Amino acid sequence: MRSSKHIRLFKPSFNHEEINAIKEVFKKPWLGYGSKVKEFEKKFSKFIGSNYTVGLNSCTAALHIALAIHKFKKKKKVLVPCMTFSATAAAVLYNNLEPVFVDINKDDLNISFEDLKRKYTKDCVAVMAVHFAGHPCKMDKIVPWAKKNKLIVIEDCAHTCGGTYKNKKLGMWGDFGCYSFEDKKIISTGDGGCITTNNKKYYELLKSFSFHGWSKDPWERHLKRNNDKHWFYEIVNLGFKYNMSNLIAAVATTQLKKLANLNSHRIKIIQKYLNGTKNLKNFSLPLKFNLEKSCYWLFILKTKKRDKFIKFLKANGISATVHLMPLPYHPIYKKFKGLFPNAKETWKELVSLPLFTELKQSEINFILSKVKYFDKNYHKF
Numbered sequence: 001m002r003s004s005k006h007i008r009l010f011k012p013s014f015n016h017e018e019i020n021a022i023k024e025v026f027k028k029p030w031l032g033y034g035s036k037v038k039e040f041e042k043k044f045s046k047f048i049g050s051n052y053t054v055g056l057n058s059c060t061a062a063l064h065i066a067l068a069i070h071k072f073k074k075k076k077k078v079l080v081p082c083m084t085f086s087a088t089a090a091a092v093l094y095n096n097l098e099p100v101f102v103d104i105n106k107d108d109l110n111i112s113f114e115d116l117k118r119k120y121t122k123d124c125v126a127v128m129a130v131h132f133a134g135h136p137c138k139m140d141k142i143v144p145w146a147k148k149n150k151l152i153v154i155e156d157c158a159h160t161c162g163g164t165y166k167n168k169k170l171g172m173w174g175d176f177g178c179y180s181f182e183d184k185k186i187i188s189t190g191d192g193g194c195i196t197t198n199n200k201k202y203y204e205l206l207k208s209f210s211f212h213g214w215s216k217d218p219w220e221r222h223l224k225r226n227n228d229k230h231w232f233y234e235i236v237n238l239g240f241k242y243n244m245s246n247l248i249a250a251v252a253t254t255q256l257k258k259l260a261n262l263n264s265h266r267i268k269i270i271q272k273y274l275n276g277t278k279n280l281k282n283f284s285l286p287l288k289f290n291l292e293k294s295c296y297w298l299f300i301l302k303t304k305k306r307d308k309f310i311k312f313l314k315a316n317g318i319s320a321t322v323h324l325m326p327l328p329y330h331p332i333y334k335k336f337k338g339l340f341p342n343a344k345e346t347w348k349e350l351v352s353l354p355l356f357t358e359l360k361q362s363e364i365n366f367i368l369s370k371v372k373y374f375d376k377n378y379h380k381f
């Protein structure tokens with residue numbers, strides 16, 4: 001029997017290990033930017049396979065500075081999938097650039113390579129590849145094409161962490177990988193994120209831009225405090241206060257250690273959802289889950305009676321939501337309109353079901369029983 005408890009959509013996974021890691025930081029106490037951040041950056045680079053990682057306070061910060069360091073001329077254009085989280089496009093506006101919204105594929109919700117080529121103009125300087133739900137974009141097509149056109153490739157990996165496409169980690173295909181450790185994401189530190197790159201010049205700039213635009217890393221400066229004039233630095237860029245703190249880094253490092261385990265839990269849950277929804281008449285999958293070496297953040301179904309289905313689930317104590325309404329439908333992005341027939345048609349049918357590592361078998365069964373009930377009695381809704 002299921003309890004009458006409400007089933008959440010997302011839930012961070014943590015235990016005494018994260019709490020102990022935080023206690024450890026307080027022992028020092030050096031809570032802000034310092035050695036724990038450096039340690040996390042090193043471990044994350046090793047995990048992803050990048051030369052460099054910069055710990056940040058969010059993925060939004062990562063997206064912002066991935067563009068900012070190039071100092072592109074005002075009004076230059078950035079290709080953005082029309083169906084993504086607000087931050088992917090906000091990063092473009094923060095830099096006085098213009099988003100060009102690109103349609104998605106109907107069969108995987110990711111940026112359409114065909115439409116990317118159609119929407120490209122000489123004014124474009126970068127492309128944002130968002131691995132929607134954790135499903136990889138066709139990076140083997142996008143990257144060579146982008147390089148040919150001298151575009152910077154920024155991978156928005158907020159929906160994945162450690163997923164692989166054609167034997168290469170997501171985040172390692174483009175010039176930058178941007179990751180989120182926000183409360184609901186794969187790794188959760190409440191808020192947090194990081195950016196990876198293989199390019200040393202970019203790395204130095206990212207560090208400067210994430211810490212007030214300084215010429216020197218403040219922690220390394222501190223370590224050299226026995227030198228003459230250790231205190232000297234110059235402000236060389238208009239930087240931001242986007243760095244990660246030791247407190248967050250301690251949690252992030254602990255979560256990173258558990259990531260393989262967390263991912264395998266998520267894969268098992270998705271497998272159960274897939275098995276349980278195989279034979280439904282009024283539901284389909286918006287993408288073909290490839291669970292091997294993957295890292296998915298969302299389990300999404302498609303149904304024409306989306307709103308009624310969400311209402312029905314909620315009445316049964318099951319959270320469900322929509323990822324996501326296309327950005328050009330939002331008031332601030334209306335003026336960047338364009339054609340995106342696939343997104344227009346597809347988003348109306350999308351429903352995300354609860355997905356987090358501690359989702360119990362009994363809860364999955366309960367959710368599936370409600371999905372099946374809705375399917376069977378579809379005409380009554």
Ligand SMILES: *Cc1c(COP(=O)(O)O)cnc(C)c1O
Nearest residue numbers: 058059060085087158180182193
């Ligand atoms: C959550 C999310 C972000 C922003 O992440 P934060 O760490 O909250 O700033 C960016 N892009 C996508 C696709 C997201 O889902």
